Amino acid sequence: TLMFAIIIGLIVIALVVTLLLKGYYPQAILFMGGVVLLTCTAIFGWGDLLNAKQTTNFIGFDIFKVFSTGFSSRIAGLGPTLMAIGGFSRYMEHVGASAALFSVFEKPLKLIKSPYVLLGASFLVSQIMVIFVPSHAGLALLLMVTLYPILIRSGVSPMSALGVIGCAQFVDVGPGSGNAILAAQTAGVDVSEYFVYYQLPLFVGVVIILTFVHMFVQRWWDKREGWVFDPNNIQTLAGAKTTEQDKKVPKIYAILPIIPLFLIIFFSKVAGSHIRMDVVTAMVISTVIAIIFELIRLRNFRDVLASFKLFFEGMGKILVSVVSLIVCGEFFAAGLIKSGFMGTLITAANDAGFGLATMVIVGGALVWLFSFIMGSGNAAFFSFAPLLPNVAHVIGVPIIQLIFPLQVILGFGRASSPITGAIVAISGLAGVSPFQVAKRTFIPMLFGTAITYIAYFLFWY
Numbered sequence: 001t002l003m004f005a006i007i008i009g010l011i012v013i014a015l016v017v018t019l020l021l022k023g024y025y026p027q028a029i030l031f032m033g034g035v036v037l038l039t040c041t042a043i044f045g046w047g048d049l050l051n052a053k054q055t056t057n058f059i060g061f062d063i064f065k066v067f068s069t070g071f072s073s074r075i076a077g078l079g080p081t082l083m084a085i086g087g088f089s090r091y092m093e094h095v096g097a098s099a100a101l102f103s104v105f106e107k108p109l110k111l112i113k114s115p116y117v118l119l120g121a122s123f124l125v126s127q128i129m130v131i132f133v134p135s136h137a138g139l140a141l142l143l144m145v146t147l148y149p150i151l152i153r154s155g156v157s158p159m160s161a162l163g164v165i166g167c168a169q170f171v172d173v174g175p176g177s178g179n180a181i182l183a184a185q186t187a188g189v190d191v192s193e194y195f196v197y198y199q200l201p202l203f204v205g206v207v208i209i210l211t212f213v214h215m216f217v218q219r220w221w222d223k224r225e226g227w228v229f230d231p232n233n234i235q236t237l238a239g240a241k242t243t244e245q246d247k248k249v250p251k252i253y254a255i256l257p258i259i260p261l262f263l264i265i266f267f268s269k270v271a272g273s274h275i276r277m278d279v280v281t282a283m284v285i286s287t288v289i290a291i292i293f294e295l296i297r298l299r300n301f302r303d304v305l306a307s308f309k310l311f312f313e314g315m316g317k318i319l320v321s322v323v324s325l326i327v328c329g330e331f332f333a334a335g336l337i338k339s340g341f342m343g344t345l346i347t348a349a350n351d352a353g354f355g356l357a358t359m360v361i362v363g364g365a366l367v368w369l370f371s372f373i374m375g376s377g378n379a380a381f382f383s384f385a386p387l388l389p390n391v392a393h394v395i396g397v398p399i400i401q402l403i404f405p406l407q408v409i410l411g412f413g414r415a416s417s418p419i420t421g422a423i424v425a426i427s428g429l430a431g432v433s434p435f436q437v438a439k440r441t442f443i444p445m446l447f448g449t450a451i452t453y454i455a456y457f458l459f460w461y
Helices: 002-021 027-042 059-076 080-095 095-112 116-130 138-155 158-166 178-187 191-224 250-264 279-298 303-307 309-338 342-351 355-372 377-395 398-416 423-430 436-461
Strands: none
Touching: 002 027, 002 158, 002 309, 002 342, 002 355, 027 059, 027 309, 059 080, 059 309, 080 138, 080 250, 080 279, 080 309, 080 423, 095 138, 116 138, 116 158, 116 191, 116 436, 138 158, 138 250, 158 191, 158 423, 158 436, 178 377, 178 398, 191 250, 191 303, 191 436, 250 279, 279 303, 309 342, 309 355, 309 377, 309 423, 342 355, 342 377, 355 398, 355 436, 377 398, 398 436, 423 436
8 A cells, every 4th residue: 555655656746747847837737736646545545634623524625625724824824924025026116126226236236347256145145144034935035126136237147146046045044944943853952052053064064165156057057048148138027127217216215125124134033122023014014114205206195005006916926926836835745745655755764774874865865855846845844854753763873863964955955946935936026937947046956965965974974
């Protein structure tokens, strides 16, 4: 029965990947993949679809209740965050704030002759921001509002900029990360200890190396694709296209895209404030401030208030393109988990009698692959983590030695996936295919995976 579950799982994964590569609507393909896996789970009795409190008491309905439960969870959690950022981004584009921001930085940026040096510096800045915005998709969208227009106007190709922004949070690092908290709890160590002694040294080393990897890889892709910078023809979205209206926008508008970052950072534990500011609240406050700016500048009460609908249009666009894909991706992931596909593979690796080194290599490859297929680091890790203490006990090592490398490695798989929330979100704003962006993140993330393996066996093994 378990082998049959593995065979069915592999067939469904192969079909899903093939259809995605052929350009089929990804939400539909992932949804149907989830339906097939959950239907097989119900028919062959591979596991329970829902717990006793959630079940509809009819297995046919439970398959779709799994979807509605996941949808409700996302709409209540990550969904509003992504939608609010999308709404704010749309309003910034409307008022010309991105153009104003660039006009302020234009002169100092021109001192940096190579756009790829600027790209490397941008990657470093994005990694510092991970501490303040622990959401991969949330941080990527914030960078699309602030950093992306500056890079485009400075001579960086749109695809290179998206490649760096897509890797904004390539590892779930820091005390604010759900995966890091789960890893620390499972290993029985303090979260801050896990961050300082395990994650931070590796993270700093990988970031420094990947800064140069991005510079060379993105330059190689630009040459391969024949991209040439033309300042008179910047055909991208997210406010990077200068219009006559943008030229009339006062320079004070440059502060508008930065206000959310200021609010999030200033009102946080890191800044020592007892006031807490979540992303959605920061976006709404910042949009209201932008509306006040517009009222003062245009003095047209009716038209400026009417422009507020653009905020909701931006939210709706993100719901249609991004939140829907995340929900469908997680529904597909639920099929892989509930069918026993993932657990069976891990158990098989454990039963094979592998030692620590082999388990780290094989387990790392599995979590990388699953996070890539699912487009979610959380889905992959939350299904793996509970199984690892038993594996560590069998091979006779502390849990931390096994869980630490796997927790880091799965982030590289997620940032390489064309269906992960962040990549879908930024590609939607820029008007390009998520597969084009994933192509730009894939090679740097492979380097990151290799560096992590090497560092682990040199310093932690």
